[in-house]
Amino acid sequence: MTVHIASRLATLPQPATIAMAARARELRAEGADVISLALGQPDFPSPPEAIEAAYHSAQAGDTGYPPIPGQKALIEAIIRKFRRDNAIEATSDRIMVANGGKQVIFNAFMATLEIGDEVIVPAPYWVSYPLIARMLGGVPVEISCAEEDRFRPRAEVIKAAITPKTRWIVLNFPNNPTGAILEKEDLEAIAGVLREAPHVLVMCDEIYEHLTFDGRRHLSLLSVAPDLADRILIVNGVAKAYAMTGWRVGFACGPKTLISAMVAVQGNVTSGVCTLAQAGSVAALDGDFSRIEVMRQTYETRRNRVVAVLRAIAGVTCEMPEGAFYAYPGIASLIGGVSGGGRVLTDDVAFAEALLDEAHVATVPGSAFGYSPYLRLSCAASDAQLDEACERISRFVEKIRPA
Ligand SMILES: Cc1ncc(COP(=O)(O)O)c(C=O)c1O
Missing domain, CATH: 3.90.1150.10 (Aspartate Aminotransferase, domain 1)
Structure with a gap:
């Protein structure tokens, strides 16, 4: 057969x-x-404190099913992280933990995309956004970020790509593969376009936020445009900055209704994330910077x-x-x-x-x-x-x- x-x-x-x-x-x-x-x-x-913490949590018998949105200790560490690194005040109902940043993206698209919904993806892009969107019936709409613009998307190009069917725009900065970073003026211009398109959600993949060069600092769209909080989903995780790719811990900060829909998706696919990896991630996030x-x-x-x-x-x-x-x-x-x-x-x-x-x-x-x-x-x-x-x-x- x-x-x-x-x-x-x-x-x-x-x-x-x-x-x-x-x-x-x-x-x-x-x-x-x-x-x-x-x-x-x-x-x-991976950081030794993460390895120690994972080991101790196993020894302490923390080996049962975890809560689907994430363990309390990790959610609290993530709230501290957003306050410390991004000047963002989050509450626990705006946070969820997933099996890597990749599952955050899957959960978000699965929870929101109707067949034929468009996802604007500035190119060059990390391979998974269009693939996940397409797998779930979405239609990736690519816009170009020219080398002359240091691979940053222009606000007017984003504006021109928005249609009534646009469900998401993905902003991944620092960017994989180009390393491009958005500056405050770029974010303000993009926020201006988004204010005129209230049906569009924004996925900000900030997984490389700590890896910036020449004295530059990553700025989060949410900290520049807090009025868009009900439409911004931040994707992050411990993989890249903490050298913890194999631990499979990603996290999201977003609007409550979206987060609870994403938790519902995850509850039916993988359940909560490995308890030991979550304990290790608390130690990493709170650890030696x-x-x-x-x-x-x-x-x-x-x-x-x-x-x-x-x-x-x-x-x-x-x-x-x-x-x-x-x-x-x-x-x-x-x-x-x-x-x-x-x-x-x-x-x-x-x-x-x-x-x-x-x-x-x-x-x-x-x-x-x-x-x-x-x-x-x-x-x-x-x-x-x-x-x-x-x-x-x-x-x-x-x-x-x-x-
Ligand atoms: C831009 C970007 N986002 C998300 C991920 C996925 O990270 P994770 O390993 O946490 O699933 C990657 C991994 O390559 C990435 O480059």
Whole structure:
């Protein structure tokens, strides 16, 4: 018997980030020395206080089903976090804990999207927003954030994309993959557009908020436009800033009715989040902030190093990322050439595949993020790996010849 796969999955490709990582694993299994810069996975250990707290909570017998919205201690730590980091006063009925930021997004779209509802997604975007929206019957509407605008969306472009069917706009800043940050004026202009469109909800994915460079600070739309509180959903989590990707703890702050609908979704899908991971997350959020600062500085130093080398490669452009831990070099003038291995580099997918197969560097093509021709390189790798990867990219590019 052929298993029937639901039609809602028909448009669901495998995220390119995962596909590139899988191809890199295959090559490694064949003995190749592959450097993978494909995944957004911090290369630091989780905070020791989080590990201790998880261990103690297991020993103390905190191993039963947790409340679906999240454990009281974690919800209180999240309220403290919003007060401390974002100057936002939240109450417990505006907070929920989920299995990663990803499940927050799923819960929110599942709770609100009718078939055909539009979700405005500024490109370049993190791969999951359009995929989750589409899986749930939504229609992603992509708008472009040009490199000349430092990859920030223009308020007038957002305004032009809003229709009566718009349910959400997604704002992910600091951005994955570009590292772009929104400044106060950007947020004020966007808030102005949103005030004229009271049917639109705003998803602010702030998971990279602590990873900002050159003295810049992340500003939350909610702190700039508190009058929009009944329409803003903040997505955050411990994965990136605290190097806790595997703990699977994300959280949301949003309007009460939305949060309770999202809790209802989660209650029927995964129930509450692992108790031990929640205990660890309390310790992380309340823990030693200097650990984050060390990681932030390391990412900034790596960014400087990687961008300097990339900019020195003829045919490669690279905007300076303002946050997160990726570089997003442009390769427009190399498209159409022929690689040293004889492949025609028709687009950034062909480029990334040839780079992986011929130079053994795994990256993710910009098309995965809705914005080509670019590559995303994760700087969550050691200096030695980054230097070697850049060297290989440089040699790969040198061998490219016109078709
Ligand atoms: C912008 C953005 N939001 C959310 C997530 C998901 O985070 P989590 O691991 O908490 O599900 C990621 C992970 O790559 C991300 O890059």
